[in-house]
Structures are given as structure tokens and as C-alpha cells.
Amino acid sequence: MSDAAPPKIVIVGAGPAGIRAATTLVSAGLHPVVIDEGHRAGGQIYRRPPAGFVRTPEQLYGSEAAKARALHALFDRLVEEGRLTHCAASSVVAAHAGRLHLLGGGSVQVIGYDRLILATGASDRVVPVPGWQNAGVYSLGAAQIALKAQAVALGRRIVLMGSGPLLTLVGAQLVKAGADVAAVLDTAPWRRQMRGVLGLAARPVVALRGLTLRARLGGRYHAGVTLERIEADAGGVTAICWRDARGRRRLTPCDMVAMGWHLCAETHLADLVGCTFTYDEQWRQWLPRADQLGRAGNGIYLAGDGARLLGADGAEIAGRLAATACLSDLGRPVPSVDTDLRKLARLERFARGLACAFPWPFEMVRALPDAAIVCRCENVTVGALRENVDFGGAEANRVKSLSRVGMGRCQGRYCQLAAVELVAAKAGCTPSAVGRLRGQAPVRPAPIGAFLRDG
Structure with missing residues (x-):
């Protein structure tokens, strides 16, 4: 041996x-x-x-x-x-x-x-929002990478939206770095956040640290919001339209949006x-x-x-x-x-x-209008996805082959979960019954020339 x-x-x-x-x-x-x-x-x-x-x-x-x-x-x-x-x-x-x-x-x-x-x-786990395909929309992780790796904010006036600890963390980091953060929009209502208290008590110091970061956001932070659309012109993002917890419509001008619902x-x-x-x-x-x-x-x-x-x-x-x-x-x-x-x-x-306090807003996904884009890589609309469920049945890979959802550069990393929710809603079944998109090589974009060898 x-x-x-x-x-x-x-x-x-x-x-x-x-x-x-x-x-x-x-x-x-x-x-x-x-x-x-x-x-x-x-x-x-x-x-x-x-x-x-x-x-x-x-x-x-x-x-x-x-x-x-x-x-x-x-x-x-x-x-x-x-x-x-x-x-x-x-x-x-x-x-x-x-x-x-x-x-x-x-x-x-x-x-x-x-x-x-x-x-x-x-x-990042993201939720399609009407207008999210426009220039100036990033994930929370991308905003954090730019700040950590290059010390830059990706916009002059920033709106963050989503839910979970990363939303608060990135918001606090940007504010501390001197960025102009106009709003931090959390889709989780306060009462839902309170439901996770028992689990969060398992790490009280971490939970308290999160609350401290939240306090630094001050009036920028809004819980229980409803996201309606991201407005843009030829130059990119111009504003985000949303409703507060009381249902009042709000319009926040901005030139950059970062989104993420946990991971x-x-x-x-x-x-x-x-x-x-x-x-x-x-x-x-x-x-x-x-x-x-x-x-x-x-x-x-x-x-x-x-x-x-x-x-x-x-x-x-x-x-x-x-x-x-x-x-x-x-x-x-x-x-x-x-x-x-x-x-x-x-x-x-x-x-x-955390999962209980800051849930994935599947109801919001299922309520998306037909004109919204679900797959940014392949420009697949929600309506096209729903239509293909009627032709292919409620199976993730059959819907993929018909609609091209998940076939782009990200290989479904950003659209798969939302697509599955939409298919399940259309077919009247559970997301687990719809299944998942099969992984395929290459799992990252790779130039063809990299695979060519002499002889």
C-alpha cells in the first residue's frame, strides 16, 4: 500500500x-x-x-x-x-x-x-419584473462584485429590490461607500418576516447584525412592496414603478436597478x-x-x-x-x-x-403579464411560455425545447425557477411535478477555438 x-x-x-x-x-x-x-x-x-x-x-x-x-x-x-x-x-x-x-x-x-x-x-435568484431586460438592470451579486472588486457603484442613482439578507447587506455596503441609494424595496411583508423569528433565534448575534444593517438604510427601506415595472428609454433604466405595503403607487427615478431573492x-x-x-x-x-x-x-x-x-x-x-x-x-x-x-x-x-421570513414570491411570478420577458438570454415572453405548455405538457425540458427558455448564455440559472412556476401555474400542478432543466455541457460559455487541438 x-x-x-x-x-x-x-x-x-x-x-x-x-x-x-x-x-x-x-x-x-x-x-x-x-x-x-x-x-x-x-x-x-x-x-x-x-x-x-x-x-x-x-x-x-x-x-x-x-x-x-x-x-x-x-x-x-x-x-x-x-x-x-x-x-x-x-x-x-x-x-x-x-x-x-x-x-x-x-x-x-x-x-x-x-x-x-x-x-x-x-x-443570485431573481424574479422577472416587466422591464428587467433593459440596460441598467443587474443582480445584487453583480452590484456587490463591482463594489468589492473595483470599488465602483454601477449607477448614479440606485434602487435595490428583492428579499433576503443580501438585499440589506448590499444596500448597506453601497450606502457606506457613498453611493446614492434611492430605495431598497423588499417584497416580504413585515408580518411574514416575523414568522421566521424562531429560526433566526438560532444565531441571535447574526440576526442582530442584520437588523443593525437594516437600520443604516433608514427611510430607504420599504417592506411588503409590490413591484410593477421597470421603466426605461433608449439609454437604459429611468425609474421603477411599485406599490407600498398600503397599496399606494410610487415612482422612483433611477438609472440602475439591482435585484435578488436570496440565492x-x-x-x-x-x-x-x-x-x-x-x-x-x-x-x-x-x-x-x-x-x-x-x-x-x-x-x-x-x-x-x-x-x-x-x-x-x-x-x-x-x-x-x-x-x-x-x-x-x-x-x-x-x-x-x-x-x-x-x-x-x-x-x-x-x-x-430566513427562507420563512424572506420567501420566494411565487405568487408574483405567476401573476406576470404575458408581455413580460421571462428569459432574458433568448427573449422568451411569459405568454410564449404559457402557450407552449399547451403544446408540450407540463414538463420542464419539453417546454424548454419548444420555447427556448433556458437555452441561452446563463443556461437557465436566472430563468429556470420562474419558468417552472409559470408552467406549474398554467398546468395546475406543483413545481416539483414540472421537474428541472437537465444540466448540459458546456456549463459556462466557452469559445469553440478553445476545444480545437492540433492533430
Whole structure:
């Protein structure tokens, strides 16, 4: 056994989950390969700016600055010491039979693995609003990336809309940076937010921190709003029309809108490597199935928001657990995981509280007018989608083939959940009965030339 080659373990994602997974494996004497789309490790929540950036971690990450510093320093040290291989600015665009197709530097290379840890994170979950296809409309994550990575606000007069902790966080970060935030519009009514109090009590300090950020928004914050449309001219966004909790119509001039309703797990690679999925009724999305430690079968392990939406702290724990499960399956000694499992259970209660307090507004989606765009990539209208349900039946992939919804650049990341709600409403069934769009390679846009090889 001592002469056997060490197993090749690949980690996809260098956010909190991927960094902790890598650290655990390195501590056990293994040399993992870490692949990440960012130029520097940290993920979205701890995204790092370019070298020479003048804003401090305290300005970028607020109360999480110490955690961000520690994770960045830990990963950088392991890279400098040659204890792991970091494939930066690289995307896994396909996976099959123990091999990954890695796009980086303008070409695609194929690397094999014996064990694979997916720490792919999550993307913004958005709701189509009439006019959201116009220039000047972004996701909350995009607004946050621009602020963290380049220290810029994407508009001169900004409106944020959606629901969940990211809405408050990005609003507070923009205000602190000096941006002109005209309004923060939350579709969750106050009474609904109060229903999540029991779950949020699982992390009282975090909940209090969120309330503090909310207080900084002052009169900009409005709960229980109804979003009607985003107005625009040839130059882009000009205003947003909405109704307040009392039903009064409001018009807020702006030149930039950022939207987001919590997160959507990034599951395309999990689909390609054969993971099974379960529909989560509370989150109203399909999530890959794994055991408590992240085992998904066939040498695949899941960690972070790509498996369970538990935030950065949960991602760190999940990354450590996934690596521990991997070591155990390889016959290596592992420490007790009882403490981590207890912490994860508490984070799960908190996350469920968030899902209850800031729900996905499926009723708003189902009430969209026929003229609204549901798929921005392919310019598919709500009316066209509803019409194709009559022809193809209430099955996600049949509707996709007929309407082209989900066939564009984002591969359904931003339109799938809304499309499924619309199909379910039209057919009179549940979203789980409609199913999900199958993941297909390439999971990220890739130039054809990158796949061409000499000979």
C-alpha cells in the first residue's frame, strides 16, 4: 500500500467551502487540486480586489473582515508552500467519467480525478419584473462584485429590490461607500418576516447584525412592496414603478436597478457527474442529495451553498466535513465530526428561518403579464411560455425545447425557477411535478477555438 500512488483529489471552488476542504486534505498529507473561476481565492462572499487596491478588508467585508483575512492568508500560504495546486481563472465546463474539462488561458485541458469535491457556491435568484431586460438592470451579486472588486457603484442613482439578507447587506455596503441609494424595496411583508423569528433565534448575534444593517438604510427601506415595472428609454433604466405595503403607487427615478431573492444553488456540475436531486419545498428549488457529511456517491462530495444554502459559516463547516468524508472513504484516520454536525444543524435552523421570513414570491411570478420577458438570454415572453405548455405538457425540458427558455448564455440559472412556476401555474400542478432543466455541457460559455487541438 505504501507504494500506491496517492489519490488525485480535485476541489471545484475556492470559496469558504473549498478552502476548508483543501486545508483538511493538506493536513492529512494529501495534495489536492483546487480549481476556481476567480483570479484569487475567496469566493463571492470574501471576493478579493486586484493587487494594490486601497480599500481595507474592514471596508470590504465589515464584521467578517477577520474571517476573510484568515481564509485568504491560509490559502495563500498553502499555495506558496506548494502543498496544493491552484488553477485560478479557470472554469470546469464539462465533466464525464472521472474527467473534467477545464477552460483557462483560452484553451481546454482534460484532467482526471479519483475523488471530486464540488464547492461551486450559488448565484443570485431573481424574479422577472416587466422591464428587467433593459440596460441598467443587474443582480445584487453583480452590484456587490463591482463594489468589492473595483470599488465602483454601477449607477448614479440606485434602487435595490428583492428579499433576503443580501438585499440589506448590499444596500448597506453601497450606502457606506457613498453611493446614492434611492430605495431598497423588499417584497416580504413585515408580518411574514416575523414568522421566521424562531429560526433566526438560532444565531441571535447574526440576526442582530442584520437588523443593525437594516437600520443604516433608514427611510430607504420599504417592506411588503409590490413591484410593477421597470421603466426605461433608449439609454437604459429611468425609474421603477411599485406599490407600498398600503397599496399606494410610487415612482422612483433611477438609472440602475439591482435585484435578488436570496440565492439559487449552483448545481450544473453536480448534475453532470450524476448526482440525484430532491425538490426542496421551502426553498422552492431542486438541490442535490447528499448525506450529512456531503457524500453524494461514486467518489463525489458536495459542500457549501451548491448543496445547502447555509451561508459562509456553513460553507466552511461543510467543506471540512466533505473532506473528512473523503479521507474516511480512503481509509485515512479522521477526527470526530460531532461538533461540526451540531453547528451545521444550528445553521440549518437559521437558514430555514430566513427562507420563512424572506420567501420566494411565487405568487408574483405567476401573476406576470404575458408581455413580460421571462428569459432574458433568448427573449422568451411569459405568454410564449404559457402557450407552449399547451403544446408540450407540463414538463420542464419539453417546454424548454419548444420555447427556448433556458437555452441561452446563463443556461437557465436566472430563468429556470420562474419558468417552472409559470408552467406549474398554467398546468395546475406543483413545481416539483414540472421537474428541472437537465444540466448540459458546456456549463459556462466557452469559445469553440478553445476545444480545437492540433492533430
